[in-house]
Amino acid sequence: MSTFDLEKRIELARGFIGALPHAQALGMEFVSMALAEAVLRVPYHPQLVGDPETGVMHGGVITTLLDTCCGTAVMLHPTNALVTATMDLRIDYMRAASPGLAVSARAECYHTTRNVGFVRATAFEAEDESAVVATASGAFIIDRATEGAA
Amino acid sequence: MARPKPEPVQVIKKRRDAALRQLVGAVPYIGFLGVTFERRGDELTGILAYDEKNIGNPLLPALHGGVTGAFLEITAITELAWSMIWERIESGGEEAERLEAGGMVSLPRTIDFTVDYLRSGLPRDAYARARITRSGRRYASVQVEGWQDNRDKPFIQATGHFMMPRFDRG
Numbered sequence: 001m002s003t004f005d006l007e008k009r010i011e012l013a014r015g016f017i018g019a020l021p022h023a024q025a026l027g028m029e030f031v032s033m034a035l036a037e038a039v040l041r042v043p044y045h046p047q048l049v050g051d052p053e054t055g056v057m058h059g060g061v062i063t064t065l066l067d068t069c070c071g072t073a074v075m076l077h078p079t080n081a082l083v084t085a086t087m088d089l090r091i092d093y094m095r096a097a098s099p100g101l102a103v104s105a106r107a108e109c110y111h112t113t114r115n116v117g118f119v120r121a122t123a124f125e126a127e128d129e130s131a132v133v134a135t136a137s138g139a140f141i142i143d144r145a146t147e148g149a150a
Numbered sequence: 151m152a153r154p155k156p157e158p159v160q161v162i163k164k165r166r167d168a169a170l171r172q173l174v175g176a177v178p179y180i181g182f183l184g185v186t187f188e189r190r191g192d193e194l195t196g197i198l199a200y201d202e203k204n205i206g207n208p209l210l211p212a213l214h215g216g217v218t219g220a221f222l223e224i225t226a227i228t229e230l231a232w233s234m235i236w237e238r239i240e241s242g243g244e245e246a247e248r249l250e251a252g253g254m255v256s257l258p259r260t261i262d263f264t265v266d267y268l269r270s271g272l273p274r275d276a277y278a279r280a281r282i283t284r285s286g287r288r289y290a291s292v293q294v295e296g297w298q299d300n301r302d303k304p305f306i307q308a309t310g311h312f313m314m315p316r317f318d319r320g
Binding site: 019020021022023024025046047048049050051052053057058059060061063064065066067068071085086087088089090091092093096 | 176177178179181182183202203204205206207208214215216217219220221223224227254256257259260261262263264265266267270
């Protein structure tokens with residue numbers, strides 16, 4: 001049986017996400033990680049604007065942030081996934097993020113089955129979790145190490 | 151009644167291509183991802199050129215799911231905005247002149263977007279086409295499909311709802 005060591009997992013997740021070329025391209029930052037939960041952030045950058053009329057960041061940036069954050073939450077779940085891949089992600093946009101502010105996301109993997117992790121997430125402005133920009137829910141495929149292996 | 155002589159094809163093409171270039175060029179994030187559009191008549195195909203910075207998992211390697219999802223959202227919004235522009239340019243008049251002179255349209259805003267990841271994105275170019283399944287005054291529904299080597303094997307599909315800008319806002 002493999003055992004779950006949260007500290008090690010967090011270290012692993014940090015290393016893994018830090019190595020994602022596109023997360024680097026967006027300047028994605030770690031905010032916090034806990035059991036089955038992750039908070040990540042993307043700073044505002046003019047390159048990421050989706051609506052030139054308003055200067056609001058493109059929804060695609062929020063999609064990437066939420067997707068990465070949800071995947072991380074699955075990795076931090078004690079189900080001990082080896083790898084995870086997004087199967088389905090739904091995003092609801094509550095309102096546009098204010099131009100100039102970073103967008104953060106908090107994701108929680110609230111249930112897993114043998115092969116699937118279910119995640120919900122919220123994207124909000126900077127550090128204000130009450131300034132909700134978008135909510136998301138997703139299903140992630142879980143790959144495990146060969147049975148019996150550590 | 152004699153039909154007015156049609157405009158030379160080059161004139162029409164130039165006008166349409168310029169309008170598309172302007173729409174796509176105005177959005178910084180489209181350039182950031184390296185997305186371009188090809189036009190056949192009013193039909194658009196989005197192209198996500200392969201770029202190392204769009205990789206998610208470097209071990210596989212695979213395109214980041216966020217990038218491919220964003221690519222479909224860009225394709226959906228561009229398709230919607232293009233359908234608005236097309237209608238206005240083709241119907242002529244002051245609005246057509248304003249657009250031809252470099253005027254912009256307000257972009258539709260995403261209400262919700264659901265992405266279905268069918269296969270992992272290979273480290274090469276990807277293509278996408280969107281279909282507007284409902285085009286109302288207030289909101290529109292759009293389906294988008296993305297593929298890579300094989301048109302019959304989409305690697306990603308999505309559906310979304312978009313709030314349409316009010317015409318009087320431009």
